[in-house]
Amino acid sequence: xxxxxxxxxxxxxxxxxxxxxxxxxxxxxxxxxxxxxxxxxxxxxxxxxxxxxxxxxxxxxxxxxxxxxxxxxxxxxxxxxxxxxxxxxxxxxxxxxxxxxxxxxxxxxxxxxxxxxxxxxxxxxxxxxxxxxxxxxxxxxxxxxxxxxxxxxxxxxxxxxxxxxxxxxxxxxxxxxxxxxxxxxxxxxxxxxxxxxxxxxxxxxxxxxxxxxxxxxxxxxxxxxx
Amino acid sequence: xxxxxxxxxxxxxxxxxxxxxxxxxxxxxxxxxxxxxxxxxxxxxxxxxxxxxxxxxxxxxxxxxxxxxxxxxxxxxxxxxxxxxxxxxxxxxxxxxxxxxxxxxxxxxxxxxxxxxxxxxxxxxxxxxxxxxxxxxxxxxxxxxxxxxxxxxxxxxxxxxxxxxxxxxxxxxxxxxxxxxxxxxxxxxxxxxxxxxxxxxxxxxxxxxxxxxxxxxxxxxxxxxx
DNA sequence: TTAGTTTGTAACATTTCTGTAACATTAACT
DNA sequence: AGTTAATGTTACAGAAATGTTACAAACTAA
Numbered sequence: 001x002x003x004x005x006x007x008x009x010x011x012x013x014x015x016x017x018x019x020x021x022x023x024x025x026x027x028x029x030x031x032x033x034x035x036x037x038x039x040x041x042x043x044x045x046x047x048x049x050x051x052x053x054x055x056x057x058x059x060x061x062x063x064x065x066x067x068x069x070x071x072x073x074x075x076x077x078x079x080x081x082x083x084x085x086x087x088x089x090x091x092x093x094x095x096x097x098x099x100x101x102x103x104x105x106x107x108x109x110x111x112x113x114x115x116x117x118x119x120x121x122x123x124x125x126x127x128x129x130x131x132x133x134x135x136x137x138x139x140x141x142x143x144x145x146x147x148x149x150x151x152x153x154x155x156x157x158x159x160x161x162x163x164x165x166x167x168x169x170x171x172x173x174x175x176x177x178x179x180x181x182x183x184x185x186x187x188x189x190x191x192x193x194x195x196x197x198x199x200x201x202x203x204x205x206x207x208x209x210x211x212x213x214x215x216x217x218x219x220x221x222x223x224x225x226x
Numbered sequence: 227x228x229x230x231x232x233x234x235x236x237x238x239x240x241x242x243x244x245x246x247x248x249x250x251x252x253x254x255x256x257x258x259x260x261x262x263x264x265x266x267x268x269x270x271x272x273x274x275x276x277x278x279x280x281x282x283x284x285x286x287x288x289x290x291x292x293x294x295x296x297x298x299x300x301x302x303x304x305x306x307x308x309x310x311x312x313x314x315x316x317x318x319x320x321x322x323x324x325x326x327x328x329x330x331x332x333x334x335x336x337x338x339x340x341x342x343x344x345x346x347x348x349x350x351x352x353x354x355x356x357x358x359x360x361x362x363x364x365x366x367x368x369x370x371x372x373x374x375x376x377x378x379x380x381x382x383x384x385x386x387x388x389x390x391x392x393x394x395x396x397x398x399x400x401x402x403x404x405x406x407x408x409x410x411x412x413x414x415x416x417x418x419x420x421x422x423x424x425x426x427x428x429x430x431x432x433x434x435x436x437x438x439x440x441x442x443x444x445x446x447x448x449x450x451x452x
Numbered sequence: 453t454t455a456g457t458t459t460g461t462a463a464c465a466t467t468t469c470t471g472t473a474a475c476a477t478t479a480a481c482t
Numbered sequence: 483a484g485t486t487a488a489t490g491t492t493a494c495a496g497a498a499a500t501g502t503t504a505c506a507a508a509c510t511a512a
Contacts, residue, residue: 013239013332020332106239106246109335144399144444156469157446157499194471196489203490219479219488382458420460422500427458445468445499 003120003127006047007031008038008064009082010056014105018051021109022116035059039067042074048124049116052099054083069098078123080115082107132167134225137206137214139167148206158183159202166215170225173218199223229346229353232273233257234264234290235308236282240331244277247335248342261285265293268300274350275342278325280309295324304349306341308333358393360451363432363440365393374432384409385428392441396451399444425449 005022009015010033019029030045032038035058042050050068054061061081068074081102100119103112121128132139138147139160146153146163155163161183166174174182176192184190203215216226231248235241236259245255256271258264261284268276276294280287287307294300307328326345329338347354351368358365364373370386372379381389387409392400400408402418410416429441442452 011239013237014243016332017240017243017334021334024334106242108243108247108250142398143450144447158470190471191473193473193489197471197491200490200492217489384459416460417462419462419500423460423502426501426503443500 001025001027001117001120001128003048003124004028004030004045005049005051005116006038006042006045007051008033008035008056008061009051009053010034011053014082018109018112021113025113033057035064039064042068043071046073047077048127049120050077050079051112052079052081054081065098076123078119080112080119132164134167134170135214137163137167139164146206148208148211151208153205153208155205156201158198159205162198162202163206166223166225173216173222173224175222179222227251227253227343227346227354227356229274229350230254230256230271231275231277231342232264232268232271233277234259234261234282234287235277235279236260237279240308244335244338247339251339259283261290264290268294269297272299273303274353275304275306275346277338278305278307280307291324302349304345306338306345358390360393360396361440363389363393365390372432374434374437377434379431379434381431382427384424385431388424388428389432392449392451399442399448399450401448405448 005027007015007018007029009018009031012033015031015033019031022029030041030047032041035056038056052061052064056064059067065079065081068077068079078100079098081099082105083102084105100123101115103115117128117130131141136149139145140147141164144160146155146160162179165179165183176195179195180190180192199215199217203213206214214225216224218224231253233241233244233255235244235257238259241257241259245257248255256267256273258267261282264282278287278290282290285293287309291305291307294303294305304326305324307325308331309328310331326349327341329341343354343356347367354368356367358367362375365386366372367390372381372386372389388405391405391409402421405421406416406418425441425443429439432440440451442450444450
């Protein structure tokens with residue numbers, strides 16, 4: 001998982017627990033314990049998602065929510081509202097005010113994480129890194145497997161990383177320099193032509209007989225998925 | 227999971243989160259927010275395990291701990307101490323005072339749950355009934371036995387822990403570092419190649435003649451069950 | 453203690469991967 | 483068409499990762 005998450009919540013222990021667990025998942029987390037501070041920090045931090053407590057010392061979550069939506073920069077910022085038990089009837093109001101999802105306290109981290117993933121997947125699919133998919137290609141990062149049309153394809157380590165890299169942003173054209181930086185271990189120097197050879201190998205592996213070519217060559221620019 | 231768990235902790239939100247998650251796992255949970263109340267309730271509730279905060283409003287966890295040990299009924303009550311960050315040096319004292327394990331805040335619920343299971347497994351194995359299965363493999367944690375196709379397989383201690391670890395998340399690829407961290411006792415340093423040898427031993431043990439290979443090697447990444 | 457396990461490591465064997473060079477082909481441009 | 487630069491393709495030697503075996507030290511149970 002990638003991305004930045006901002007939390008506005010007045011209970012420090014909740015922040016602590018959530019932050020700890022989210023960071024373990026590779027996310028960047030920042031927080032505030034009241035609405036005023038929160039709105040200020042938000043602009044600096046530029047998160048990909050906001051966790052917002054319903055009841056704050058200064059403002060209610062719904063007020064903050066409306067406030068945020070006024071700012072064009074955050075018009076589409078996904079928000080998950082945290083509500084305490086017994087505020088059930090307010091849920092609808094919450095959703096009306098432009099919240100993407102809500103969660104009732106107490107919640108387990110797994111529940112929260114699942115919601116975050118779901119919301120982020122909608123708003124910014126790149127960030128959710130579980131499995132990568134494109135057309136009939138599927139790449140499972142946990143199991144380190146690749147499938148084309150449900151059929152498993154065996155790839156060498158570099159081929160795997162290469163495909164993984166392309167899949168984070170399919171269709172986008174990457175220069176050889178960019179590929180080098182992102183796919184090869186740091187500070188390793190290889191000839192630029194080496195990439196061509198690996199592309200060739202990857203092509204050979206993923207293009208089973210008479211299937212559509214998946215890697216496009218953009219002459220003098222680089223390669224991309226297509 | 228069965229059994230009763232008592233929590234003495236002054237932070238209500240922590241109690242709430244822990245209690246919620248433990249109950250989801252089938253445990254019976256009760257709690258107190260200070261030492262006095264806690265000691266009283268304890269006697270009525272008769273838990274199988276106690277979660278004890280290090281810093282309480284009235285007593286320190288260590289005082290409570292000593293107090294409990296005086297009572298013959300609770301002489302052997304397993305205790306897991308919850309300490310805040312930066313109280314590292316106190317850990318030893320904590321263990322001396324008859325605590326079975328400790329956990330530093332903030333912690334993830336999964337960490338806590340793993341500790342609870344580990345401690346309960348020692349003190350009262352009946353309560354922990356989690357056996358692991360995958361394909362035709364069965365691993366009995368209580369009796370420390372492993373079966374393939376109903377036929378028992380004898381494993382050495384490290385082989386057992388290794389297999390146990392893989393079974394918690396079969397199919398997932400684990401790096402040698404992850405394996406090291408999770409299978410070897412803390413702070414023990416062994417060569418990374420040592421893992422390969424243990425994998426080999428495990429393979430030899432669980433792959434009875436001409437049975438399907440169960441451990442997959444993922445070059446440059448690690449191993450997984452398959 | 454003693455005999456039998458278990459463990460970590462080193463050493464060697466085997467497999468798989470990687471980078472490069474050399475040559476072939478294609479695309480772009482005049 | 484001819485020229486040039488970029489990319490495709492192939493083969494191969496060395497590198498790197500993993501498999502395998504043996505052994506001495508540490509540990510256990512009797």
